[in-house]
Amino acid sequence: MKAPYDAVIGVWDGHDAGAALVIDGRVVLALNEERLSGRKLDVGLPVRALAAMREAAEGRRIAWAPTTSDFAKTLTRTFPSMKENYYRLRRRLTPPGPLHPLTLRAKYTLTQLPTHPVLRGWARRWFARILDVPLDDVFLVDHHAAHAASAAFWPTWGTDATIVTLDGIGDGESGSVWAWSEASASLDKIISIPGSASLGLFFEHVTNELQMRPLEDEGKVMALATYAAEQPVSANVFLPWFSLTTDARGLPVLRCAIAPARMARAVRDVVWCTPREQVCRMAQQTLEHLVPRFFGMLAAATGRGAFGYAGGVASNIKVNRLIRSVPGVERLEVCPAMGDGGLALGAALSVWRDVSGRRPDAFTDFRLGTDHGDLGIDAEKIARETGAELQRPADIARAAAERVAAGEIVMWAQGRMELGARALGARSIIARADSVAARDDLNLRLKRRVWFQPFCPTILADEATALLADYRGARDLNRHMTTGFATTPQGRAALAGAIGPDGSCRPQMVEADPANPWWRLLVGMRELTGVGAVINTSLNMHGKPMADDAAGVVGAWLESGVQHLALGSALLSKKTPPPHAHT
Secondary structure: OOOOOOEEEEEEOOOOOEEEEEEOOEEEEEEEOHHHHOOOOOOOOOHHHHHHHHHHHOOOOEEEEEEOOOHHHHHHHHOHHHHHHHHHHHOOOOOOOOOHHHHHHHHHHHOOOOOOHHHHHHHHHHHHHHHOOOHHHEOOEOHHHHHHHHHHOOOOOOOOEEEEEEEEEEOOEEEEEEEEEOOOOEEEEEEEEEHHHOHHHHHHHHHHHOOOOOOOOHHHHHHHHOOOOOOOHHHOOOHHHEEEEEOOOOOEEEEEOOOHHHHHHHHHHHHHOOOHHHHHHHHHHHHHHHHHHHHHHHHHHHOOOEEEEEOHHHHOHHHHHHHHOOOOOOEEEEOOOOOHHHHHHHHHHHHHHHHHOOOOOOOOOOEOOOOOOOOOOOHHHHHHHHOOEEEOOOOHHHHHHHHHHOOOOEEEEOOOOEOOOOOOOOEEEEEEOOOHHHHHHHHHHHOOOOOOOOOEEEEEHHHHHHHEOOOOOHHHOOOOOOOOEEEOHHHHHHOHHHOOOOOEEOOEEEOOOOOOHHHHHHHHHHHHHOOOEEEEEEOOOOOOOOOOOHHHHHHHHHHOOOOEEEEOOEEEEOOOOOOOOOO
Protein backbone atom coordinates (compact mmCIF):
# COMPACT_ATOMS: atom_id res chain seq x y z
CA MET A 1 0.00 0.00 0.00
CA LYS A 2 1.42 3.38 -1.01
CA ALA A 3 -0.32 5.27 1.79
CA PRO A 4 -2.90 4.51 4.49
CA TYR A 5 -5.86 5.57 2.37
CA ASP A 6 -9.27 4.28 3.37
CA ALA A 7 -11.23 6.33 0.82
CA VAL A 8 -10.89 7.35 -2.83
CA ILE A 9 -12.75 10.18 -4.57
CA GLY A 10 -12.92 10.02 -8.36
CA VAL A 11 -13.24 13.31 -10.26
CA TRP A 12 -14.28 14.08 -13.83
CA ASP A 13 -14.52 17.73 -14.95
CA GLY A 14 -15.52 17.34 -18.60
CA HIS A 15 -18.76 16.49 -20.38
CA ASP A 16 -21.29 15.21 -17.81
CA ALA A 17 -18.97 16.01 -14.92
CA GLY A 18 -19.24 14.10 -11.68
CA ALA A 19 -17.57 12.51 -8.69
CA ALA A 20 -17.60 9.14 -6.94
CA LEU A 21 -16.58 7.94 -3.48
CA VAL A 22 -15.18 4.53 -2.56
CA ILE A 23 -14.69 3.74 1.14
CA ASP A 24 -12.89 0.56 2.18
CA GLY A 25 -13.57 -0.94 -1.24
CA ARG A 26 -17.30 -0.14 -1.36
CA VAL A 27 -18.87 2.42 -3.68
CA VAL A 28 -20.64 4.70 -1.22
CA LEU A 29 -21.73 7.58 -3.43
CA ALA A 30 -21.63 8.56 -7.11
CA LEU A 31 -23.18 11.74 -8.48
CA ASN A 32 -23.18 13.66 -11.73
CA GLU A 33 -23.06 17.42 -11.28
CA GLU A 34 -26.12 17.99 -13.47
CA ARG A 35 -28.39 16.39 -10.86
CA LEU A 36 -27.31 19.02 -8.32
CA SER A 37 -26.80 22.08 -10.54
CA GLY A 38 -29.85 21.63 -12.76
CA ARG A 39 -27.70 22.11 -15.90
CA LYS A 40 -28.12 19.18 -18.26
CA LEU A 41 -24.80 17.39 -18.87
CA ASP A 42 -22.91 19.99 -16.84
CA VAL A 43 -19.20 20.63 -17.48
CA GLY A 44 -16.38 21.89 -15.30
CA LEU A 45 -15.18 20.99 -11.85
CA PRO A 46 -18.16 19.24 -10.13
CA VAL A 47 -18.06 21.43 -7.02
CA ARG A 48 -21.45 20.36 -5.64
CA ALA A 49 -20.78 16.67 -6.14
CA LEU A 50 -17.32 17.03 -4.59
CA ALA A 51 -18.79 18.77 -1.55
CA ALA A 52 -21.12 15.79 -1.09
CA MET A 53 -18.16 13.39 -1.40
CA ARG A 54 -16.06 15.24 1.17
CA GLU A 55 -18.95 15.27 3.62
CA ALA A 56 -19.62 11.56 3.16
CA ALA A 57 -15.91 10.74 3.55
CA GLU A 58 -16.13 12.05 7.14
CA GLY A 59 -12.49 12.95 7.70
CA ARG A 60 -10.97 9.77 6.22
CA ARG A 61 -7.59 9.85 4.49
CA ILE A 62 -8.55 10.38 0.84
CA ALA A 63 -6.75 9.43 -2.35
CA TRP A 64 -7.93 11.63 -5.22
CA ALA A 65 -8.54 10.07 -8.63
CA PRO A 66 -8.99 12.59 -11.46
CA THR A 67 -8.98 11.42 -15.07
CA THR A 68 -7.80 12.56 -18.53
CA SER A 69 -4.82 14.79 -19.23
CA ASP A 70 -4.56 15.23 -23.01
CA PHE A 71 -3.65 18.55 -24.62
CA ALA A 72 -7.27 19.54 -25.33
CA LYS A 73 -8.23 18.92 -21.69
CA THR A 74 -5.18 20.84 -20.49
CA LEU A 75 -6.21 23.78 -22.67
CA THR A 76 -9.77 23.94 -21.31
CA ARG A 77 -8.53 23.63 -17.73
CA THR A 78 -6.19 26.55 -18.36
CA PHE A 79 -8.92 28.59 -20.08
CA PRO A 80 -12.27 27.47 -18.55
CA SER A 81 -14.24 29.87 -20.77
CA MET A 82 -13.39 27.66 -23.76
CA LYS A 83 -15.12 24.73 -22.07
CA GLU A 84 -18.17 26.82 -21.22
CA ASN A 85 -18.41 28.28 -24.72
CA TYR A 86 -18.26 24.82 -26.29
CA TYR A 87 -20.87 23.53 -23.82
CA ARG A 88 -23.28 26.28 -24.86
CA LEU A 89 -22.63 25.69 -28.56
CA ARG A 90 -23.01 21.92 -28.28
CA ARG A 91 -26.29 22.24 -26.41
CA ARG A 92 -27.43 24.86 -28.94
CA LEU A 93 -27.95 27.50 -26.27
CA THR A 94 -26.08 30.07 -28.37
CA PRO A 95 -25.60 30.45 -32.14
CA PRO A 96 -22.19 29.74 -33.70
CA GLY A 97 -20.00 32.67 -34.63
CA PRO A 98 -18.26 33.31 -37.96
CA LEU A 99 -15.14 31.40 -36.82
CA HIS A 100 -17.09 28.33 -35.76
CA PRO A 101 -15.96 26.09 -38.69
CA LEU A 102 -12.32 26.87 -37.92
CA THR A 103 -12.65 26.32 -34.17
CA LEU A 104 -14.50 23.05 -34.76
CA ARG A 105 -11.74 21.84 -37.08
CA ALA A 106 -9.15 22.87 -34.48
CA LYS A 107 -11.05 20.98 -31.78
CA TYR A 108 -11.03 17.71 -33.71
CA THR A 109 -7.35 18.19 -34.53
CA LEU A 110 -6.30 18.93 -30.95
CA THR A 111 -8.25 16.05 -29.45
CA GLN A 112 -6.15 13.65 -31.52
CA LEU A 113 -3.01 14.58 -29.59
CA PRO A 114 -2.22 11.88 -27.02
CA THR A 115 -1.28 12.49 -23.43
CA HIS A 116 2.28 12.05 -22.16
CA PRO A 117 4.18 12.36 -18.85
CA VAL A 118 4.48 16.15 -19.00
CA LEU A 119 0.72 16.59 -19.44
CA ARG A 120 0.01 14.01 -16.75
CA GLY A 121 2.29 15.83 -14.35
CA TRP A 122 0.63 19.17 -15.12
CA ALA A 123 -2.83 17.66 -14.56
CA ARG A 124 -1.82 16.21 -11.18
CA ARG A 125 -0.49 19.57 -10.03
CA TRP A 126 -3.59 21.38 -11.32
CA PHE A 127 -5.93 19.05 -9.45
CA ALA A 128 -3.84 19.26 -6.28
CA ARG A 129 -4.12 23.03 -6.42
CA ILE A 130 -7.80 23.27 -7.40
CA LEU A 131 -8.84 20.63 -4.83
CA ASP A 132 -6.45 22.04 -2.18
CA VAL A 133 -4.95 18.63 -1.41
CA PRO A 134 -1.35 17.32 -1.21
CA LEU A 135 0.16 16.38 -4.58
CA ASP A 136 1.14 12.96 -3.23
CA ASP A 137 -2.57 12.19 -2.70
CA VAL A 138 -3.45 12.74 -6.38
CA PHE A 139 -3.41 9.65 -8.65
CA LEU A 140 -4.25 10.47 -12.27
CA VAL A 141 -6.09 7.84 -14.34
CA ASP A 142 -6.01 7.86 -18.15
CA HIS A 143 -9.36 8.28 -19.90
CA HIS A 144 -9.81 4.76 -21.23
CA ALA A 145 -8.31 3.17 -18.14
CA ALA A 146 -11.15 4.84 -16.20
CA HIS A 147 -13.74 3.58 -18.71
CA ALA A 148 -12.26 0.09 -18.50
CA ALA A 149 -12.33 0.10 -14.69
CA SER A 150 -15.99 1.20 -14.73
CA ALA A 151 -16.77 -1.90 -16.80
CA ALA A 152 -14.48 -4.35 -14.99
CA PHE A 153 -14.87 -3.75 -11.29
CA TRP A 154 -18.62 -3.74 -10.63
CA PRO A 155 -19.65 -7.23 -11.88
CA THR A 156 -18.84 -10.54 -10.19
CA TRP A 157 -16.92 -12.37 -12.93
CA GLY A 158 -15.72 -15.71 -11.60
CA THR A 159 -13.53 -16.05 -14.67
CA ASP A 160 -11.04 -14.14 -16.79
CA ALA A 161 -12.74 -11.64 -19.08
CA THR A 162 -12.12 -9.13 -21.87
CA ILE A 163 -12.93 -5.47 -21.25
CA VAL A 164 -13.72 -3.24 -24.24
CA THR A 165 -14.04 0.54 -24.36
CA LEU A 166 -15.33 2.35 -27.46
CA ASP A 167 -15.79 6.09 -27.12
CA GLY A 168 -15.42 9.42 -28.88
CA ILE A 169 -11.92 10.34 -27.80
CA GLY A 170 -9.89 10.89 -24.65
CA ASP A 171 -6.13 11.00 -24.08
CA GLY A 172 -5.69 10.46 -27.81
CA GLU A 173 -7.53 7.14 -27.86
CA SER A 174 -11.00 6.29 -29.13
CA GLY A 175 -11.06 2.83 -27.61
CA SER A 176 -9.11 0.10 -25.89
CA VAL A 177 -9.18 -3.59 -25.02
CA TRP A 178 -8.00 -5.02 -21.69
CA ALA A 179 -7.46 -8.50 -20.31
CA TRP A 180 -9.14 -8.93 -16.92
CA SER A 181 -7.39 -11.39 -14.63
CA GLU A 182 -9.75 -12.93 -12.10
CA ALA A 183 -6.86 -14.23 -9.98
CA SER A 184 -5.23 -10.83 -9.50
CA ALA A 185 -8.28 -8.62 -10.11
CA SER A 186 -6.19 -6.57 -12.54
CA LEU A 187 -6.43 -5.08 -16.01
CA ASP A 188 -3.74 -5.35 -18.70
CA LYS A 189 -4.17 -3.31 -21.88
CA ILE A 190 -3.81 -5.38 -25.04
CA ILE A 191 -5.20 -2.98 -27.71
CA SER A 192 -5.16 0.80 -28.07
CA ILE A 193 -7.48 2.24 -30.73
CA PRO A 194 -6.30 5.64 -32.00
CA GLY A 195 -8.53 8.67 -32.12
CA SER A 196 -8.28 8.63 -35.91
CA ALA A 197 -10.45 5.48 -35.97
CA SER A 198 -13.16 6.74 -33.63
CA LEU A 199 -16.61 5.23 -34.13
CA GLY A 200 -17.86 7.58 -31.42
CA LEU A 201 -16.65 10.70 -33.25
CA PHE A 202 -18.15 9.37 -36.49
CA PHE A 203 -21.57 9.02 -34.85
CA GLU A 204 -21.10 12.43 -33.21
CA HIS A 205 -20.51 14.03 -36.62
CA VAL A 206 -23.62 12.40 -38.04
CA THR A 207 -25.65 13.67 -35.08
CA ASN A 208 -24.31 17.20 -35.46
CA GLU A 209 -24.75 17.41 -39.23
CA LEU A 210 -28.39 16.30 -38.84
CA GLN A 211 -28.90 19.41 -36.66
CA MET A 212 -29.13 17.39 -33.45
CA ARG A 213 -27.01 17.94 -30.34
CA PRO A 214 -23.76 15.94 -30.32
CA LEU A 215 -22.95 13.97 -27.16
CA GLU A 216 -26.65 14.09 -26.34
CA ASP A 217 -28.89 13.10 -29.26
CA GLU A 218 -27.06 10.05 -30.61
CA GLY A 219 -29.96 7.95 -29.31
CA LYS A 220 -32.28 9.85 -31.64
CA VAL A 221 -30.11 8.87 -34.61
CA MET A 222 -30.38 5.24 -33.53
CA ALA A 223 -34.16 5.56 -33.12
CA LEU A 224 -34.77 7.34 -36.42
CA ALA A 225 -32.75 4.69 -38.26
CA THR A 226 -35.58 2.25 -37.54
CA TYR A 227 -37.89 4.21 -39.87
CA ALA A 228 -35.60 4.02 -42.93
CA ALA A 229 -35.85 1.50 -45.72
CA GLU A 230 -33.58 -1.52 -45.41
CA GLN A 231 -30.57 -1.44 -47.69
CA PRO A 232 -27.69 -3.82 -48.42
CA VAL A 233 -24.37 -3.22 -46.73
CA SER A 234 -22.85 -2.67 -50.17
CA ALA A 235 -24.97 0.49 -50.60
CA ASN A 236 -23.77 2.08 -47.36
CA VAL A 237 -21.46 4.98 -48.28
CA PHE A 238 -20.10 5.24 -44.72
CA LEU A 239 -18.84 1.68 -44.39
CA PRO A 240 -15.90 1.96 -46.84
CA TRP A 241 -14.47 4.66 -44.58
CA PHE A 242 -13.63 2.00 -42.00
CA SER A 243 -11.58 -1.18 -42.17
CA LEU A 244 -11.33 -4.03 -39.67
CA THR A 245 -8.35 -6.36 -40.02
CA THR A 246 -6.20 -8.45 -37.68
CA ASP A 247 -2.66 -8.07 -36.39
CA ALA A 248 -0.03 -10.79 -35.96
CA ARG A 249 -1.70 -11.92 -32.73
CA GLY A 250 -5.07 -12.30 -34.43
CA LEU A 251 -6.44 -9.27 -32.56
CA PRO A 252 -8.69 -6.79 -34.40
CA VAL A 253 -7.28 -3.58 -35.86
CA LEU A 254 -9.77 -0.78 -36.58
CA ARG A 255 -8.85 2.03 -38.97
CA CYS A 256 -10.62 4.93 -40.64
CA ALA A 257 -9.64 6.50 -43.96
CA ILE A 258 -11.24 9.87 -43.16
CA ALA A 259 -9.27 12.08 -40.77
CA PRO A 260 -11.36 13.40 -37.83
CA ALA A 261 -10.74 17.01 -38.88
CA ARG A 262 -12.19 16.23 -42.35
CA MET A 263 -15.02 13.97 -41.26
CA ALA A 264 -17.52 16.75 -40.58
CA ARG A 265 -17.27 17.85 -44.23
CA ALA A 266 -17.45 14.26 -45.49
CA VAL A 267 -20.60 13.57 -43.44
CA ARG A 268 -22.09 16.90 -44.53
CA ASP A 269 -21.70 15.93 -48.17
CA VAL A 270 -23.66 12.71 -47.54
CA VAL A 271 -26.36 14.49 -45.54
CA TRP A 272 -26.85 17.06 -48.28
CA CYS A 273 -28.07 14.52 -50.83
CA THR A 274 -29.57 11.78 -48.64
CA PRO A 275 -32.86 11.66 -46.67
CA ARG A 276 -32.09 12.00 -42.99
CA GLU A 277 -33.72 8.69 -42.05
CA GLN A 278 -31.42 6.96 -44.55
CA VAL A 279 -28.39 8.81 -43.16
CA CYS A 280 -29.33 7.53 -39.71
CA ARG A 281 -29.80 4.01 -41.06
CA MET A 282 -26.38 3.99 -42.71
CA ALA A 283 -24.69 5.35 -39.58
CA GLN A 284 -26.41 2.78 -37.40
CA GLN A 285 -25.67 0.01 -39.90
CA THR A 286 -22.00 0.99 -39.83
CA LEU A 287 -21.83 0.38 -36.09
CA GLU A 288 -23.93 -2.78 -36.37
CA HIS A 289 -21.57 -4.15 -38.99
CA LEU A 290 -18.26 -3.28 -37.30
CA VAL A 291 -18.73 -3.53 -33.53
CA PRO A 292 -20.15 -7.09 -33.30
CA ARG A 293 -17.39 -8.26 -35.69
CA PHE A 294 -14.85 -6.58 -33.42
CA PHE A 295 -16.17 -8.51 -30.41
CA GLY A 296 -16.27 -11.75 -32.40
CA MET A 297 -12.65 -11.35 -33.44
CA LEU A 298 -11.69 -10.72 -29.81
CA ALA A 299 -13.53 -13.84 -28.66
CA ALA A 300 -11.78 -15.93 -31.30
CA ALA A 301 -8.33 -14.49 -30.57
CA THR A 302 -8.47 -14.60 -26.75
CA GLY A 303 -10.68 -17.64 -26.15
CA ARG A 304 -12.57 -15.65 -23.51
CA GLY A 305 -16.36 -15.48 -23.64
CA ALA A 306 -17.02 -12.95 -20.88
CA PHE A 307 -16.96 -9.27 -21.87
CA GLY A 308 -17.27 -5.97 -20.03
CA TYR A 309 -18.07 -2.89 -22.08
CA ALA A 310 -18.02 0.89 -21.55
CA GLY A 311 -17.58 4.15 -23.45
CA GLY A 312 -20.08 6.28 -25.33
CA VAL A 313 -20.55 3.76 -28.16
CA ALA A 314 -21.70 1.22 -25.54
CA SER A 315 -24.92 3.24 -25.14
CA ASN A 316 -26.14 1.93 -28.51
CA ILE A 317 -28.54 -0.77 -27.34
CA LYS A 318 -29.27 -2.12 -30.83
CA VAL A 319 -25.58 -2.80 -31.39
CA ASN A 320 -25.37 -4.36 -27.92
CA ARG A 321 -28.21 -6.70 -28.83
CA LEU A 322 -26.19 -7.95 -31.80
CA ILE A 323 -23.05 -8.36 -29.69
CA ARG A 324 -24.97 -10.68 -27.33
CA SER A 325 -25.62 -13.10 -30.19
CA VAL A 326 -22.05 -13.16 -31.59
CA PRO A 327 -20.56 -16.69 -31.51
CA GLY A 328 -18.07 -16.86 -28.67
CA VAL A 329 -19.67 -14.06 -26.65
CA GLU A 330 -21.13 -15.92 -23.70
CA ARG A 331 -21.65 -12.96 -21.37
CA LEU A 332 -21.86 -9.21 -21.95
CA GLU A 333 -21.87 -6.74 -19.04
CA VAL A 334 -22.35 -3.11 -20.09
CA CYS A 335 -21.58 -0.45 -17.49
CA PRO A 336 -24.86 1.45 -16.85
CA ALA A 337 -22.86 4.71 -16.64
CA MET A 338 -21.08 3.84 -19.85
CA GLY A 339 -20.38 7.37 -21.12
CA ASP A 340 -18.12 10.04 -19.70
CA GLY A 341 -20.53 10.44 -16.81
CA GLY A 342 -19.10 7.16 -15.49
CA LEU A 343 -15.44 8.22 -15.63
CA ALA A 344 -15.31 9.40 -12.00
CA LEU A 345 -16.62 6.04 -10.85
CA GLY A 346 -14.09 4.15 -12.95
CA ALA A 347 -11.22 6.34 -11.79
CA ALA A 348 -12.16 5.84 -8.13
CA LEU A 349 -12.40 2.05 -8.54
CA SER A 350 -9.08 1.91 -10.39
CA VAL A 351 -7.20 3.94 -7.80
CA TRP A 352 -8.72 1.96 -4.93
CA ARG A 353 -7.32 -1.20 -6.51
CA ASP A 354 -3.91 0.45 -6.93
CA VAL A 355 -3.52 1.99 -3.47
CA SER A 356 -5.04 -0.86 -1.46
CA GLY A 357 -4.00 -3.87 -3.51
CA ARG A 358 -7.57 -5.20 -3.16
CA ARG A 359 -10.41 -5.60 -5.60
CA PRO A 360 -13.31 -3.19 -4.94
CA ASP A 361 -16.53 -4.82 -3.78
CA ALA A 362 -18.73 -5.99 -6.65
CA PHE A 363 -22.25 -4.53 -6.85
CA THR A 364 -25.29 -4.49 -9.11
CA ASP A 365 -27.36 -1.61 -7.69
CA PHE A 366 -26.53 1.63 -9.50
CA ARG A 367 -28.84 3.71 -7.33
CA LEU A 368 -25.80 5.45 -5.88
CA GLY A 369 -27.03 8.98 -5.17
CA THR A 370 -27.35 10.71 -1.81
CA ASP A 371 -29.47 8.92 0.78
CA HIS A 372 -32.11 11.49 1.72
CA GLY A 373 -34.14 9.02 3.76
CA ASP A 374 -37.90 9.22 3.17
CA LEU A 375 -38.29 11.72 0.33
CA GLY A 376 -41.87 12.32 1.46
CA ILE A 377 -41.03 13.28 5.03
CA ASP A 378 -42.08 16.91 4.42
CA ALA A 379 -45.11 16.05 2.29
CA GLU A 380 -47.55 17.81 4.63
CA LYS A 381 -45.70 21.09 4.06
CA ILE A 382 -45.57 20.44 0.29
CA ALA A 383 -49.31 19.77 0.23
CA ARG A 384 -50.05 23.02 2.08
CA GLU A 385 -47.84 25.07 -0.21
CA THR A 386 -49.09 23.54 -3.47
CA GLY A 387 -52.72 22.82 -2.59
CA ALA A 388 -52.21 19.15 -3.42
CA GLU A 389 -54.07 16.28 -1.82
CA LEU A 390 -51.92 14.07 0.38
CA GLN A 391 -52.23 10.41 1.27
CA ARG A 392 -49.86 8.11 3.12
CA PRO A 393 -50.91 4.66 1.92
CA ALA A 394 -49.83 1.51 3.74
CA ASP A 395 -47.86 0.50 0.63
CA ILE A 396 -46.88 3.29 -1.76
CA ALA A 397 -46.07 0.71 -4.43
CA ARG A 398 -49.58 -0.73 -4.42
CA ALA A 399 -51.14 2.75 -4.43
CA ALA A 400 -49.08 3.77 -7.45
CA ALA A 401 -49.84 0.50 -9.26
CA GLU A 402 -53.57 1.04 -8.82
CA ARG A 403 -53.40 4.43 -10.51
CA VAL A 404 -51.15 3.25 -13.33
CA ALA A 405 -53.36 0.21 -13.92
CA ALA A 406 -56.34 2.60 -14.19
CA GLY A 407 -54.57 4.39 -17.05
CA GLU A 408 -53.03 7.30 -15.19
CA ILE A 409 -49.44 8.54 -15.33
CA VAL A 410 -47.47 8.67 -12.08
CA MET A 411 -44.18 10.28 -11.13
CA TRP A 412 -42.20 7.95 -8.88
CA ALA A 413 -39.34 9.09 -6.61
CA GLN A 414 -38.00 6.57 -4.13
CA GLY A 415 -34.68 6.27 -2.33
CA ARG A 416 -31.29 7.07 -3.83
CA MET A 417 -31.00 8.43 -7.34
CA GLU A 418 -29.58 6.42 -10.23
CA LEU A 419 -26.10 6.97 -11.67
CA GLY A 420 -26.23 7.23 -15.44
CA ALA A 421 -28.84 8.19 -17.99
CA ARG A 422 -31.35 5.38 -17.32
CA ALA A 423 -34.26 5.62 -14.92
CA LEU A 424 -33.98 2.42 -12.87
CA GLY A 425 -36.86 2.83 -10.45
CA ALA A 426 -35.60 5.67 -8.28
CA ARG A 427 -36.56 8.72 -10.41
CA SER A 428 -39.11 7.55 -12.96
CA ILE A 429 -42.31 8.53 -14.73
CA ILE A 430 -44.47 5.45 -15.20
CA ALA A 431 -47.52 4.48 -17.22
CA ARG A 432 -49.22 1.34 -18.55
CA ALA A 433 -46.83 -0.52 -20.81
CA ASP A 434 -49.63 -1.65 -23.13
CA SER A 435 -51.02 1.87 -23.65
CA VAL A 436 -50.11 3.67 -26.88
CA ALA A 437 -52.20 6.65 -25.71
CA ALA A 438 -50.12 6.94 -22.54
CA ARG A 439 -46.95 6.79 -24.65
CA ASP A 440 -48.16 9.65 -26.82
CA ASP A 441 -49.05 11.76 -23.80
CA LEU A 442 -45.60 11.18 -22.35
CA ASN A 443 -43.81 11.90 -25.61
CA LEU A 444 -45.63 14.93 -26.92
CA ARG A 445 -47.11 16.65 -23.89
CA LEU A 446 -45.04 15.74 -20.85
CA LYS A 447 -41.51 14.86 -21.97
CA ARG A 448 -41.82 16.95 -25.16
CA ARG A 449 -39.53 14.59 -27.07
CA VAL A 450 -39.41 13.78 -30.76
CA TRP A 451 -42.15 11.43 -31.90
CA PHE A 452 -39.83 8.68 -33.15
CA GLN A 453 -37.91 8.10 -29.90
CA PRO A 454 -39.47 5.14 -28.06
CA PHE A 455 -39.81 4.72 -24.33
CA CYS A 456 -38.56 1.70 -22.44
CA PRO A 457 -40.39 -0.91 -20.39
CA THR A 458 -39.54 -2.17 -16.94
CA ILE A 459 -40.66 -5.75 -16.41
CA LEU A 460 -40.47 -8.46 -13.80
CA ALA A 461 -37.47 -10.65 -14.55
CA ASP A 462 -39.57 -13.80 -14.37
CA GLU A 463 -41.72 -12.52 -17.28
CA ALA A 464 -38.78 -11.98 -19.63
CA THR A 465 -39.10 -15.39 -21.29
CA ALA A 466 -42.76 -14.79 -22.17
CA LEU A 467 -42.29 -11.22 -23.39
CA LEU A 468 -38.90 -11.28 -25.12
CA ALA A 469 -38.11 -13.46 -28.12
CA ASP A 470 -34.33 -13.57 -27.73
CA TYR A 471 -34.03 -13.84 -23.95
CA ARG A 472 -31.86 -16.82 -22.99
CA GLY A 473 -32.10 -16.80 -19.22
CA ALA A 474 -29.69 -15.48 -16.59
CA ARG A 475 -26.92 -14.73 -19.11
CA ASP A 476 -29.22 -12.07 -20.64
CA LEU A 477 -30.50 -10.54 -17.40
CA ASN A 478 -30.73 -6.82 -18.21
CA ARG A 479 -31.00 -5.01 -14.87
CA HIS A 480 -29.91 -1.63 -16.20
CA MET A 481 -31.51 -1.16 -19.65
CA THR A 482 -28.19 -1.50 -21.45
CA THR A 483 -29.18 -3.77 -24.33
CA GLY A 484 -32.09 -4.32 -26.70
CA PHE A 485 -34.35 -7.32 -27.19
CA ALA A 486 -36.93 -8.49 -29.71
CA THR A 487 -40.45 -9.12 -28.41
CA THR A 488 -42.73 -12.13 -28.71
CA PRO A 489 -46.31 -11.68 -30.01
CA GLN A 490 -47.41 -11.59 -26.37
CA GLY A 491 -44.70 -9.02 -25.63
CA ARG A 492 -45.70 -6.79 -28.53
CA ALA A 493 -49.21 -6.56 -27.09
CA ALA A 494 -48.21 -6.23 -23.45
CA LEU A 495 -45.48 -3.65 -24.19
CA ALA A 496 -47.18 -1.79 -27.05
CA GLY A 497 -46.42 1.61 -25.53
CA ALA A 498 -42.74 0.84 -25.03
CA ILE A 499 -41.48 -0.78 -28.23
CA GLY A 500 -40.16 0.53 -31.52
CA PRO A 501 -41.75 -0.07 -34.94
CA ASP A 502 -39.48 -3.08 -35.44
CA GLY A 503 -40.86 -4.74 -32.29
CA SER A 504 -37.68 -4.20 -30.29
CA CYS A 505 -37.39 -2.69 -26.83
CA ARG A 506 -34.83 -1.84 -24.15
CA PRO A 507 -36.22 -3.48 -21.01
CA GLN A 508 -35.16 -3.20 -17.41
CA MET A 509 -35.61 -6.55 -15.68
CA VAL A 510 -36.32 -6.45 -11.94
CA GLU A 511 -35.55 -9.47 -9.79
CA ALA A 512 -37.69 -10.53 -6.84
CA ASP A 513 -37.02 -8.44 -3.73
CA PRO A 514 -39.92 -7.75 -1.34
CA ALA A 515 -37.93 -4.92 0.29
CA ASN A 516 -37.74 -3.08 -3.05
CA PRO A 517 -40.86 -0.95 -3.70
CA TRP A 518 -40.03 -0.96 -7.43
CA TRP A 519 -40.44 -4.75 -7.53
CA ARG A 520 -43.63 -4.54 -5.44
CA LEU A 521 -45.08 -2.01 -7.89
CA LEU A 522 -44.53 -4.42 -10.77
CA VAL A 523 -46.09 -7.26 -8.79
CA GLY A 524 -49.07 -4.99 -8.21
CA MET A 525 -49.30 -4.32 -11.95
CA ARG A 526 -49.33 -8.06 -12.64
CA GLU A 527 -52.11 -8.60 -10.10
CA LEU A 528 -54.17 -5.76 -11.58
CA THR A 529 -53.48 -6.12 -15.33
CA GLY A 530 -52.04 -9.59 -15.83
CA VAL A 531 -48.53 -8.39 -16.75
CA GLY A 532 -45.84 -7.02 -14.42
CA ALA A 533 -44.66 -4.18 -16.65
CA VAL A 534 -44.72 -0.38 -16.95
CA ILE A 535 -43.47 2.27 -19.33
CA ASN A 536 -40.50 3.75 -17.47
CA THR A 537 -38.89 7.04 -18.41
CA SER A 538 -36.71 9.39 -16.39
CA LEU A 539 -38.33 11.87 -14.01
CA ASN A 540 -37.40 15.11 -15.72
CA MET A 541 -38.78 17.58 -18.19
CA HIS A 542 -37.24 17.84 -21.64
CA GLY A 543 -33.78 19.39 -21.61
CA LYS A 544 -33.43 19.19 -17.83
CA PRO A 545 -31.69 16.54 -15.71
CA MET A 546 -33.29 14.24 -13.18
CA ALA A 547 -33.45 15.79 -9.72
CA ASP A 548 -31.62 14.41 -6.71
CA ASP A 549 -33.68 15.76 -3.80
CA ALA A 550 -37.36 16.12 -2.96
CA ALA A 551 -37.44 19.83 -3.83
CA GLY A 552 -36.19 19.16 -7.35
CA VAL A 553 -38.62 16.28 -7.84
CA VAL A 554 -41.57 18.38 -6.66
CA GLY A 555 -40.49 21.20 -8.98
CA ALA A 556 -40.53 18.84 -11.98
CA TRP A 557 -43.93 17.47 -10.92
CA LEU A 558 -45.46 20.94 -10.64
CA GLU A 559 -44.08 21.88 -14.06
CA SER A 560 -45.44 18.72 -15.66
CA GLY A 561 -48.94 17.70 -16.56
CA VAL A 562 -48.75 14.60 -14.33
CA GLN A 563 -51.40 14.42 -11.63
CA HIS A 564 -49.81 11.99 -9.16
CA LEU A 565 -46.42 11.94 -7.44
CA ALA A 566 -45.32 8.96 -5.33
CA LEU A 567 -42.70 10.77 -3.21
CA GLY A 568 -41.19 8.39 -0.71
CA SER A 569 -44.03 7.28 1.58
CA ALA A 570 -46.35 10.06 0.38
CA LEU A 571 -48.78 10.13 -2.54
CA LEU A 572 -49.41 13.69 -3.70
CA SER A 573 -52.17 14.46 -6.21
CA LYS A 574 -53.09 17.68 -7.94
CA LYS A 575 -56.71 18.53 -7.20
CA THR A 576 -57.44 19.51 -10.80
CA PRO A 577 -56.47 16.72 -13.20
CA PRO A 578 -54.53 17.82 -16.29
CA PRO A 579 -56.79 18.05 -19.37
CA HIS A 580 -54.97 15.17 -21.12
CA ALA A 581 -54.81 12.86 -18.08
CA HIS A 582 -56.06 9.32 -18.62
CA THR A 583 -59.13 8.10 -16.79
